[in-house]
Amino acid sequence: xxxxxxxxxxxxxxxxxxxxxxxxxxxxxxxxxxxxxxxxxxxxxxxxxxxxxxxxxxxxxxxxxxxxxxxxxxxxxxxxxxxxxxxxxxxxxxxxxxxxxxxxxxxxxxxxxxxxxxxxxxxxxxxxxxxxxxxxxxxxxxxxxxxxxxxxxxxxxxxxxxxxxxxxxxxxxxxxxxxxxxxxxxxxxxxxxxxxxxxxxxx
Amino acid sequence: xxxxxxxxxxxxxxxxxxxxxxxxxxxxxxxxxxxxxxxxxxxxxxxxxxxxxxxxxxxxxxxxxxxxxxxxxxxxxxxxxxxxxxxxxxxxxxxxxxxxxxxxxxxxxxxxxxxxxxxxxxxx
Numbered sequence: 624x625x626x627x628x629x630x631x632x633x634x635x636x637x638x639x640x641x642x643x644x645x646x647x648x649x650x651x652x653x654x655x656x657x658x659x660x661x662x663x664x665x666x667x668x669x670x671x672x673x674x675x676x677x678x679x680x681x682x683x684x685x686x687x688x689x690x691x692x693x694x695x696x697x698x699x700x701x702x703x704x705x706x707x708x709x710x711x712x713x714x715x716x717x718x719x720x721x722x723x724x725x726x727x728x729x730x731x732x733x734x735x736x737x738x739x740x741x742x743x744x745x746x747x748x749x750x751x752x753x754x755x756x757x758x759x760x761x762x763x764x765x766x767x768x769x770x771x772x773x774x775x776x777x778x779x780x781x782x783x784x785x786x787x788x789x790x791x792x793x794x795x796x797x798x799x800x801x802x803x804x805x806x807x808x809x810x811x812x813x814x815x816x817x818x819x820x821x822x823x824x825x826x
Numbered sequence: 827x828x829x830x831x832x833x834x835x836x837x838x839x840x841x842x843x844x845x846x847x848x849x850x851x852x853x854x855x856x857x858x859x860x861x862x863x864x865x866x867x868x869x870x871x872x873x874x875x876x877x878x879x880x881x882x883x884x885x886x887x888x889x890x891x892x893x894x895x896x897x898x899x900x901x902x903x904x905x906x907x908x909x910x911x912x913x914x915x916x917x918x919x920x921x922x923x924x925x926x927x928x929x930x931x932x933x934x935x936x937x938x939x940x941x942x943x944x945x946x947x948x949x950x
Contacts, residue, residue, distance in 0.1 A: 689875055691875060712877050712879070713877040715867060715869035716870050716872065716875055718870075719862065719865055720862075790862060790865075791863070792863075793863035793865075797865025797867055797870065798865070798868070798869050798870060801869065
């Protein structure tokens with residue numbers, strides 16, 4: 624339907640919608656995060672849910688202790704190589720549709736521990752991340768901004784067609800391979816389907 | 827109105843209630859069938875859900891001897907319940923009441939001594 628006609632009808636008190644919009648509207652306003660914190664960013668995540676910042680305004684106050692009931696994984700903090708398989712397994716156990724916010728410098732890149740031997744250099748090496756937030760730690764406003772970005776992303780998803788999201792496509796796997804502890808590093812060190820090392824082009 | 831008809835509203839209500847419960851389930855099923863494919867997997871279907879792989883057997887044996895400790899605990903439990911009022915009312919009690927209480931305490935302590943003598947208190 625034409626957007627102009629739609630807003631004209633809305634002025635007269637007639638609300639028109641599509642199944643897709645209704646679906647996205649429902650989904651984006653009831654995202655339940657997984658109650659899951661890894662390091663100091665988790666404290667900011669807790670602050671975001673509390674009265675001052677009040678994540679409940681966005682319909683996301685119900686932090687679930689079980690991945691079966693959660694839609695959103697907020698990777699809040701340093702992902703050590705010891706912890707990475709558990710994070711990926713938790714992601715695998717979440718029900719579709721599922722989203723990931725990588726919160727803070729550590730979760731997106733390894734942060735201050737990037738040169739260290741035991742910290743994963745970004746959780747996006749193993750699972751698809753929807754929104755990255757920089758910061759060490761990001762303030763609650765940043766998490767809220769990331770959340771609103773995710774909501775906008777959900778709002779634009781299409782029900783059918785080639786651009787439909789992962790969870791509506793039967794050919795895209797719902798699980799990602801869980802890395803194993805190798806002799807020196809995690810095996811494999813990255814999931815090439817999800818993450819490729821950035822190419823520095825000269826020219 | 828004939829007597830038989832008076833249950834009709836209940837029947838209608840029942841059908842409406844069942845429909846109310848089943849309609850969302852049916853809608854969800856239809857939605858999943860039309861749009862959103864099922865994606866089961868080894869991790870997703872795992873019983874344990876805290877990120878770790880479960881290992882070992884769930885059929886673990888517990889030491890049943892623990893029940894003896896629970897029973898011996900009851901001795902002290904009962905003693906406490908009766909000793910406190912006994913101590914509070916001690917100055918007003920007659921000699922007969924005092925002897926009765928001592929006999930009661932003796933019976934309890936005898937049970938403990940018996941259990942001790944049998945070696946129950948030694949953890950093996």
